[in-house]
Amino acid sequence: MMERVDAIVIGAGAVGLAVGRALAQAGHETIVLEAExxxxxxxxxxxxxxxxxxxxxxxxxxxxRLCVRGKEMLYALCESHGVEHRNCGKLVVAxxxxxxxALKALAARAATNGxxxxxxxxxxxxxxxxxxxxxxxxxxxxxxxxxxxGLMLALQxxxxxxxxxxxxxxxxxxxxxxxxGEPHVLxxxxxxxIAAGIVVNSASLHACQLARRFDGLAAEHVPEPSYAKGNxxxxxxxxPFSRLVYPAPADAxxxxxxxxxxxxxxxxxxxxxxxxxDSPEAIDxxxxxxxxxxxxxxxxxxxxxxxxxxxxxxYSGVRPKIHRPDQPAPDFRIDGPERHGVGGLVNxxxxxxxxxxxxxxxxxxxxxxxxxx
Numbered sequence: 001m002m003e004r005v006d007a008i009v010i011g012a013g014a015v016g017l018a019v020g021r022a023l024a025q026a027g028h029e030t031i032v033l034e035a036e037x038x039x040x041x042x043x044x045x046x047x048x049x050x051x052x053x054x055x056x057x058x059x060x061x062x063x064x065r066l067c068v069r070g071k072e073m074l075y076a077l078c079e080s081h082g083v084e085h086r087n088c089g090k091l092v093v094a095x096x097x098x099x100x101x102a103l104k105a106l107a108a109r110a111a112t113n114g115x116x117x118x119x120x121x122x123x124x125x126x127x128x129x130x131x132x133x134x135x136x137x138x139x140x141x142x143x144x145x146x147x148x149x150g151l152m153l154a155l156q157x158x159x160x161x162x163x164x165x166x167x168x169x170x171x172x173x174x175x176x177x178x179x180x181g182e183p184h185v186l187x188x189x190x191x192x193x194i195a196a197g198i199v200v201n202s203a204s205l206h207a208c209q210l211a212r213r214f215d216g217l218a219a220e221h222v223p224e225p226s227y228a229k230g231n232x233x234x235x236x237x238x239x240p241f242s243r244l245v246y247p248a249p250a251d252a253x254x255x256x257x258x259x260x261x262x263x264x265x266x267x268x269x270x271x272x273x274x275x276x277x278d279s280p281e282a283i284d285x286x287x288x289x290x291x292x293x294x295x296x297x298x299x300x301x302x303x304x305x306x307x308x309x310x311x312x313x314x315y316s317g318v319r320p321k322i323h324r325p326d327q328p329a330p331d332f333r334i335d336g337p338e339r340h341g342v343g344g345l346v347n348x349x350x351x352x353x354x355x356x357x358x359x360x361x362x363x364x365x366x367x368x369x370x371x372x373x
């Protein structure tokens with residue numbers, strides 16, 4: 001007899017684990033299926049580990065609402081579960097009149113999103129970070145950094161305490177979606193099948209391709225994926241900064257920014273490199289040392305004393321985009337039956353930054369929608 005559970009989540013990254021945790025805590029017998037042999041081996045292990053405040057996102061959007069809510073939930077979980085993190089704050093800096101206007105617009109957007117920021121003149125900013133050069137800055141006191149793997153272990157622990165489980169090395173090849181209350185049947189790579197009334201596709205880079213193999217989901221409900229690589233370079237030597245530093249936003253890309261890990265090591269990036277590949281399997285994560293050449297001038301706009309030759313290749317990550325370079329960035333897509341008409345199915349598309357910060361709020365929202373359905 002085929003095994004059946006209440007809910008299946010596909011993908012054990014931060015978002016998938018948070019969704020599985022929320023469903024299990026709501027009383028659903030839940031399994032999180034993961035293709036790899038460990039949790040969090042994809043997008044969740046290749047990011048800046050920043051806890052975003054919610055400054056940048058369009059008011060009322062899922063990104064804005066879930067980032068702000070997710071940030072609160074994330075800090076609370078870190079405190080209650082002993083997950084290493086630091087509420088270090090962030091400075092967004094301007095070095096021209098045009099960039100100062102961008103900061104004013106960002107401050108207004110932050111206020112609309114319910115995010116506290118503080119306007120600083122050049123002297124006030126340098127009092128916080130003496131190595132900084134700017135004409136003005138916004139201080140975001142609720143921005144922080146987190147041990148992303150520690151966070152995922154905490155989410156997994158809560159999932160398991162609520163009766164759920166993670167099944168590793170369990171790649172989903174496709175599904176036959178049930179109609180009129182019938183369960184959905186997932187096909188695994190080893191030839192086995194498992195059924196559930198609730199299926200959440202949280203496969204990140206693989207979400208679109210996987211959804212195209214869901215028999216019973218119309219193709220019009222699956223966006224076309226694109227992939228954007230971001231390369232990071234580590235500072236060899238001690239950083240003079242204790243806060244994150246971002247340039248004023250100019251477009252959808254936030255520029256080359258300075259982030260810190262929990263040991264105080266500074267990293268610069270990511271840059272933005274759209275990839276000409278048609279599947280996640282074709283992605284090359286190698287960091288080209290030559291791309292660092294373009295970082296120096298960008299960083300020296302806010303840190304003029306950056307020495308030559310101190311940026312070393314660190315790592316890269318790839319964002320699961322659902323738009324092309326010439327299109328505006330869309331909101332998160334959390335597609336339930338109200339969009340595609342398939343009961344019990346939720347597809348998570350385009351869950352890029354601030355996905356890590358928003359993970360627990362995404363889980364909360366998915367569990368609420370399932371309950372309402």
